[in-house]
Amino acid sequence: MKTLLSFFIFLHLLGTSAAVYKQWIPNTNFENASNWDKKRVPCANDVVVFGSSEEVSVFVQSPHILTDMFIPLNGEFVMAPGAGFAAFDSNYEPGCQTGSEITFTSSGRSQWYDPTLWHAAVSMENLEMGKYIFSTDEERAPCQYDDVLFQPETSFWVNIESSEQMIHLRSISIMGQKFTHDDTLAEYMQSRSAKLQFHGQGTFRLSNARCPDKSGCECGNAAEHQRICAALLQNSEGQCAVPTCQNPLEPVGHCCEICGAMISLEYSSGFDIELYRDRILHTFLSLPKNAGVQMAISKVHGPRTFLGLFPRSSASLIQVVLIDNRTGSESGTHAKQLAEDVMNDIAEYGDSFGIVRGSLQIATGNNWSAQGTGPHVGATTAGTVIGLLLILLLLGIVLLLYRKGILRSFPPVPMLSRWKRMKDLDSFGEAVDKGFDNPMFDTPSNLAALDGACSMGEMGSKNSQVYFINPLYDETELQA
Numbered sequence: 290m291k292t293l294l295s296f297f298i299f300l301h302l303l304g305t306s307a308a309v310y311k312q313w314i315p316n317t318n319f320e321n322a323s324n325w326d327k328k329r330v331p332c333a334n335d336v337v338v339f340g341s342s343e344e345v346s347v348f349v350q351s352p353h354i355l356t357d358m359f360i361p362l363n364g365e366f367v368m369a370p371g372a373g374f375a376a377f378d379s380n381y382e383p384g385c386q387t388g389s390e391i392t393f394t395s396s397g398r399s400q401w402y403d404p405t406l407w408h409a410a411v412s413m414e415n416l417e418m419g420k421y422i423f424s425t426d427e428e429r430a431p432c433q434y435d436d437v438l439f440q441p442e443t444s445f446w447v448n449i450e451s452s453e454q455m456i457h458l459r460s461i462s463i464m465g466q467k468f469t470h471d472d473t474l475a476e477y478m479q480s481r482s483a484k485l486q487f488h489g490q491g492t493f494r495l496s497n498a499r500c501p502d503k504s505g506c507e508c509g510n511a512a513e514h515q516r517i518c519a520a521l522l523q524n525s526e527g528q529c530a531v532p533t534c535q536n537p538l539e540p541v542g543h544c545c546e547i548c549g550a551m552i553s554l555e556y557s558s559g560f561d562i563e564l565y566r567d568r569i570l571h572t573f574l575s576l577p578k579n580a581g582v583q584m585a586i587s588k589v590h591g592p593r594t595f596l597g598l599f600p601r602s603s604a605s606l607i608q609v610v611l612i613d614n615r616t617g618s619e620s621g622t623h624a625k626q627l628a629e630d631v632m633n634d635i636a637e638y639g640d641s642f643g644i645v646r647g648s649l650q651i652a653t654g655n656n657w658s659a660q661g662t663g664p665h666v667g668a669t670t671a672g673t674v675i676g677l678l679l680i681l682l683l684l685g686i687v688l689l690l691y692r693k694g695i696l697r698s699f700p701p702v703p704m705l706s707r708w709k710r711m712k713d714l715d716s717f718g719e720a721v722d723k724g725f726d727n728p729m730f731d732t733p734s735n736l737a738a739l740d741g742a743c744s745m746g747e748m749g750s751k752n753s754q755v756y757f758i759n760p761l762y763d764e765t766e767l768q769a
């Protein structure tokens with residue numbers, strides 16, 4: 290308890306609201322080989338071709354000798370000091386004997402809401418070191434209190450079209466200039482460069498403020514869910530990979546179903562999401578034995594009703610998603626172990642963190658443990674079953690009193706309709722029993738558009754390699 294207390298004090302000194310920095314990955318730099326159809330940088334014998342209608346800003350870092358160049362009608366080159374183009378004077382350039390036409394192909398595809406085009410980290414240092422955080426797909430794109438970074442010395446092309454035509458951010462940095470206020474950014478957005486960088490209808494609103502609610506803020510990308518998932522799955526024809534577990538989980542804000550564990554927390558006014566994130570990180574995730582597990586924790590907009598029956602008291606809940614790097618019948622089993630540890634911790638210390646209730650859902654490749662309702666029924670679900678039993682019990686008592694003549698004023702109930710009611714309740718109980726697949730989230734719209742069966746199996750491993758390099762991202766920041 291003493292350690293818990295000092296932990297509290299330590300974290301309060303750090304301030305509660307953590308920053309998230311989102312860095313745009315692609316660029317339209319001249320020297321980036323992947324921006325050319327031949328997947329190499331043009332050399333002296335080459336004829337360089339930009340499509341005449343290409344509206345693009347291209348950063349040029351160094352001097353280039355070229356045979357010829359067709360430039361776009363509406364584009365720009367941003368030259369670094371010393372950079373430039375010169376005509377090839379038929380001097381021999383090593384490695385460029387086979388000159389040819391080489392076309393710039395980079396612009397016109399990148400969507401702001403493509404979750405694969407952003408790196409996310411809790412500090413600038415972590416961004417530089419490649420310590421990225423894992424999050425649901427909606428939260429991989431910039432959220433309303435994030436700092437967005439376009440790297441200095443890079444040009445870019447991004448379509449900022451959104452359904453709300455308004456992108457809320459804390460700040461945005463473009464080519465080394467940081468904008469924190471709407472008016473200065475609006476001025477920049479009128480510039481020629483900005484018009485070549487940002488395309489589509491859309492404006493930015495900068496708050497220059499962190500999330501004001503210590504229990505956390507929703508990301509704010511729910512309205513863009515379809516757009517985000519369409520971008521994510523554009524290379525797989527809109528299909529998620531097939532899950533390697535039974536009853537895979539559907540985290541709110543995620544495009545595909547996943548194997549692993551998911552904890553949903555109901556919280557009280559004392560809850561502090563950063564404090565609790567650090568609790569899980571330092572108590573569980575940073576243990577060497579948990580190296581293969583990644584966590585995403587965020588406030589999400591819960592389903593409006595629980596099992597479609599009872600209105601929820603609070604529309605927001607804290608969602609903790611845990612995935613691991615295990616495969617086949619082992620997939621999700623490591624996340625499951627960790628989630629169970631976290632649930633035990635909640636049972637013991639949840640109160641002191643302002644956690645009212647936690648419910649756990651698990652999907653592992655081990656089909657035996659994933660089957661049925663078994664031990665993995667969340668606390669909330671169990672609560673509902675108890676609630677139903679209570680209703681039945683009350684009904685029984687009323688019936689008994691009525692029969693004994695104690696409840697005379699009770700309107701006479703014909704036997705038939707009474708049986709009907711009992712039967713309804715029975716089948717209702719059955720429905721609940723069967724409904725345990727996914728008691729917390731009835732979000733058909735999430736995935737309906739993506740054509741049903743989805744999973745994170747393949748995608749998860751891809752993500753682990755490329756994007757979600759280190760779940761223990763803020764170790765260094767906390768120690769700093």
Ligand SMILES: *[C@@H]1O[C@H](CO)[C@@H](O)[C@H](O)[C@H]1NC(C)=O
Pocket residue numbers: 314315316317321322323324395
């Ligand atoms: C080159 O561009 C691609 C796509 O735009 C991007 O993913 C990659 O990081 C860039 N490489 C460098 C070295 O900037």
Ligand SMILES: *[C@@H]1O[C@H](CO)[C@@H](O)[C@H](O)[C@H]1NC(C)=O
Pocket residue numbers: 580581614615616
């Ligand atoms: C999972 O990741 C951990 C830590 O990076 C590594 O030690 C382990 O070998 C990985 N396991 C699998 C099955 O890839």
Ligand SMILES: *[C@@H]1O[C@H](CO)[C@@H](O)[C@H](O)[C@H]1NC(C)=O
Pocket residue numbers: 618656657
């Ligand atoms: C469960 O897994 C075993 C092997 O681990 C397999 O033989 C069996 O068919 C699976 N059952 C189901 C229902 O998937």
